[in-house]
Amino acid sequence: NAGVTQTPKFQVLKTGQSMTLQCAQDMNHEYMSWYRQDPGMGLRLIHYSVGAGITDQGEVPNGYNVSRSTTEDFPLRLLSAAPSQTSVYFCASSPDGDSYNEQFFGPGTRLTVL
Amino acid sequence: KNQVEQSPQSLIILEGKNCTLQCNYTVSPFSNLRWYKQDTGRGPVSLTIMTFSENTKSNGRYTATLDADTKQSSLHITASQLSDSASYICVVSAVSSASKIIFGSGTRLSIRP
Numbered sequence: 001n002a003g004v005t006q007t008p009k010f011q012v013l014k015t016g017q018s019m020t021l022q023c024a025q026d027m028n029h030e031y032m033s034w035y036r037q038d039p040g041m042g043l044r045l046i047h048y049s050v051g052a053g054i055t056d057q058g059e060v061p062n063g064y065n066v067s068r069s070t071t072e073d074f075p076l077r078l079l080s081a082a083p084s085q086t087s088v089y090f091c092a093s094s095p096d097g098d099s100y101n102e103q104f105f106g107p108g109t110r111l112t113v114l
Numbered sequence: 115k116n117q118v119e120q121s122p123q124s125l126i127i128l129e130g131k132n133c134t135l136q137c138n139y140t141v142s143p144f145s146n147l148r149w150y151k152q153d154t155g156r157g158p159v160s161l162t163i164m165t166f167s168e169n170t171k172s173n174g175r176y177t178a179t180l181d182a183d184t185k186q187s188s189l190h191i192t193a194s195q196l197s198d199s200a201s202y203i204c205v206v207s208a209v210s211s212a213s214k215i216i217f218g219s220g221t222r223l224s225i226r227p
Contacts (some may be wrong), residue, residue, distance in 0.1 A: 004157070031212055042118065042203070042217030043158075058213060090157050099207035099215050100146055100165070105157025 001026050004106035006091050012112045013081040021076040021109050023091030029104075031097045032074040033058070034066065036087040037108075043090065049074055050097045081113045116141040118206050118218035126224045131194055135221045137187040137204030145207040149178050149189050152201045152220070161189070161202075191223075199225045 007022045025032065033048040045058030049068040063085060065077040074093075078085060088110050092103040118139045127133050139147070146165045150158035162171040162178040164187070171178050175192045191198055204218040 033212065040219055042219045044217075045213060048213050056213070092157070094212060097212045098210050099212045100163065100210065101212070102148075102160040102163070103212060105159070107157055108155070 003027065004091055004093055004104050006089075006106035006109050008109060009107065010110050012114065013078075014114050015081060015083060017081050019078050019081065021078075021089055021091075021111075023074045023076065023106060024072050025074075025091075025093040025104070026072065027093060027095075027104065028071060029093035029095050030071065031095070031101075031103075032068065032091065032093045033103065034064070034074070034076045035090045035092065036060065036085075037090060038087050046076065046089075048097075078111075081111075083113045085111065086113045087111060116206075116208055116216050118204055118216050120202075120204050120218040120221050122221060123219075124222040124224070126226060127194055129194055129196060129225050129227050133191050133194060133223065135189045135191075135202050135204075135223070137189070137206075137218055139185050139187070139204070139206045139216075139218075141185075141206040141208045141216055143208055144182060144185075145210050147178075147180055147187050147207070148205045148215075149176070149187075150203040150205060152203060154200070158203055194225050196225050196227060199223060 034046040035043040047066040091106040094101045148163040152158040201220040203220040
């Protein structure tokens with residue numbers, strides 16, 4: 001099993017550009033989530049999904065869109081990139097939405113917005 | 115406001131020494147507390163998880179303790195190795211939903227030979 005994979009690993013955007021961060025898991029997990037990690041702060045939840053076709057907002061959803069058309073894939077779209085979105089983005093998955101179950105994290109995407 | 119505070123922010127110790135990292139939380143109600151290890155450039159990996167009824171949990175040289183009355187947890191690392199150099203993140207869940215967990219900002223640990 002590859003676990004949780006993310007692409008790209010690094011990305012530089014100009015303000016106003018759009019892009020999609022890809023996330024895929026091969027563990028048949030129902031729950032998937034996107035976090036951003038900024039220096040000196042804990043990971044913050046952007047969006048999450050409890051199953052195919054179901055998504056919901058987390059703590060910091062503004063400027064991001066998600067969709068979940070399959071169990072395996074959970075892409076994160078930046079609609080119009082801003083410098084405040086410079087961060088490291090992590091995708092995670094777990095068997096279901098119970099916090100007792102471990103979330104398995106991908107390797108992250110480091111995004112810089114100029 | 116539900117918060118998770120970790121101390122120290124960073125720590126440097128010599129290889130072979132022990133260390134203890136602290137986590138204080140104000141999350142209520144309490145469901146569970148997890149410690150993650152995050153290597154540089156990688157995603158976090160779970161070390162231990164404890165519920166209200168558990169006050170200690172070990173994973174090899176890592177031992178986590180929990181005092182739910184004082185809302186404090188610690189992570190003790192025994193006989194440190196160079197591979198222990200990483201950030202250690204305390205995560206607390208107020209309810210059983212994964213969308214409601216709160217991450218601490220982490221302690222960056224550096225092991226020197």
